[in-house]
Structure formats: C-alpha cells, structure tokens
Amino acid sequence: MTPTPRIAALIGAVALVPPLLGVAAAPTHAAPAAPQAPAAAPATAHGPPAFITATKKVTIKAQKQQRSYWCAPAAGRALLYPLLGSALPSQSKLAGWMRTDSGGTSGPALRNGLRKALSTYGSGQYDVVALRPGSQSAFHTNIKSAVGSKKVALIYRVYFGYKPWGRQVNNKTGHFMVVRGYTTGSGPKVLWWDPWDNTYHTASLAKSWASVKKAGRHGHVAAKS
Known part of the structure; x- marks a missing residue:
C-alpha cells in the first residue's frame, strides 16, 4: 500500500536539530566587608531564561497481553484506541x-491485522x-510527527532483553511495545508502554533509539489518510 502524502513524512524523515547549549550562571564573588564602609547594594543577577520542558503524549488503551506471545495484539489494541475509541477488537480477534x-507476529501480519481492524471498526x-x-x-522525527501532529501512537520492536530501561540481559526475543509520547528540551525522552506487564516507562532518546536499532529498526504507525 502506498502511503499518502500526509503520512509519508513519517517514513525516514530526518530532523536536523541544533544542540541546545546550556549556559552556566556566572559565580557571585563577595568582597570582604570593610568595617567603616557603607553596605553595598546587592547585585542583581540576570541569568538566561530557563528552558521549559513539555510532555506531549496520546491516550492509549493499556491492557496486559493475555498470552506470552500476544505482545503484537496488545500493542495493536493500544495503537488503535486514538483512532477507534472504545470500539476496539479484542486481543483474541x-x-x-x-x-x-x-x-x-511478523511485521507485515501486524499491519494487515491493523488494516482489518480499521476497516471493520473505523470510519474513513x-x-x-x-x-x-x-x-x-529520523526516529525522533517519526515520534514527533505521529504523536505531536497526528495524535497517534507508534509500535516499535525491541529485543525483550534490551529494553531502553532497567538491566539488560542476553535475550533477543522480539517484543512489540508502544511509543505513546515524548518530552521536549535539551535531553528529550521517549514515553513507552510495555504490554508484557502493562507498565509505563520513560527512557532517554538515545537509549530508546539504541534498543530500536539493535532489534532491526522496525516500527509501525496508523493514521487517517
């Protein structure tokens, strides 16, 4: 299926964002007090404005996967919620x-299942x-375009033992998880949901990309065309 121009920007886009350089506040040096000198008026320090961090996210249908190998159906159900609302197929379906x-679940089969769900339960x-x-x-741009512009979540595959948070172990079982948001600022983070145990996590952009890259860079997104 050929993606429409409105969603084509999600595929392989690269954002060249200049790094934000932190500016350290100038140290304040107090002169020794003279016994008979009048007290000096305190100096007013004017530092750079604080960089405000914002969080952008979408609401998903969080539900623990009902079988050990049903991460894709559970992640798909979470992904479909912003598009279908409560009219969702079950994990079994x-x-x-x-x-x-x-x-x-293979990547092509996951997409076919999502298409079937959208054509059956959706309008448009x-x-x-x-x-x-x-x-x-490009990974960052995909997330910002989907969550920030389209208001939809994404599914990305990682290895079960190499999630972006916690201790990593040598387990290369494929595992689908949902990217539901991100933060802005000089140290952007990615908001994840894991269907394995129905938990929310936040990880740095660098660690999130490292996990996705290690598992082959496989992602999926759905939006109205």
Whole structure:
C-alpha cells in the first residue's frame, strides 16, 4: 500500500536539530566587608531564561497481553484506541487477524491485522505503514510527527532483553511495545508502554533509539489518510 502524502513524512524523515547549549550562571564573588564602609547594594543577577520542558503524549488503551506471545495484539489494541475509541477488537480477534502464533507476529501480519481492524471498526480511510528510521534523528522525527501532529501512537520492536530501561540481559526475543509520547528540551525522552506487564516507562532518546536499532529498526504507525 502506498502511503499518502500526509503520512509519508513519517517514513525516514530526518530532523536536523541544533544542540541546545546550556549556559552556566556566572559565580557571585563577595568582597570582604570593610568595617567603616557603607553596605553595598546587592547585585542583581540576570541569568538566561530557563528552558521549559513539555510532555506531549496520546491516550492509549493499556491492557496486559493475555498470552506470552500476544505482545503484537496488545500493542495493536493500544495503537488503535486514538483512532477507534472504545470500539476496539479484542486481543483474541486481533491475534487471529495478525496470524499470531506461539512464534509471535511478523511485521507485515501486524499491519494487515491493523488494516482489518480499521476497516471493520473505523470510519474513513486509514494508512498503516512500516517505519524504518535510519538514524536517531529520523526516529525522533517519526515520534514527533505521529504523536505531536497526528495524535497517534507508534509500535516499535525491541529485543525483550534490551529494553531502553532497567538491566539488560542476553535475550533477543522480539517484543512489540508502544511509543505513546515524548518530552521536549535539551535531553528529550521517549514515553513507552510495555504490554508484557502493562507498565509505563520513560527512557532517554538515545537509549530508546539504541534498543530500536539493535532489534532491526522496525516500527509501525496508523493514521487517517
């Protein structure tokens, strides 16, 4: 399926954002007091304005995956919520549409299942596309375009043992999780939801990209066309 121009910007876009340089406040040096000198008026320090960090996120349908290999159906259900509201297929129905078995779910099958759900429960035309960002900047741009502009979440695959947070272990089982938001500022972060245990997490952009890159850079997004 050829993506429409409105969603094509989600695929492989690269944002070249100049780094924000922190400016340290000038130290204040107090002169020793003279016994008979009048007290000096305190100096007023004018520092640079604080950089305000904002959080942008979408509401998803959070629900623990009902089987150990149903991360894709659970993530798909969360992804569909901003588009379908409460009219959501069950994890079981999505697992059937995605041809999910004990070996998991393939990327193409995940997209086909999402398309089936949107055509069955939705109203209007939708694009469901694969994302393969080639850099951290492109990964960041995909998230900002989806969450900030389209108001939808994204699904990205990671390895189960190499999630962007916590202790990493040598487990390369593929695992689909949902990117539901991001923060702005000099140290941007990514807001994740993990269907394995129905938990929310925040990780740095760098660690998030490292996990996605390690697992092959496979992402998915759906939006109205």
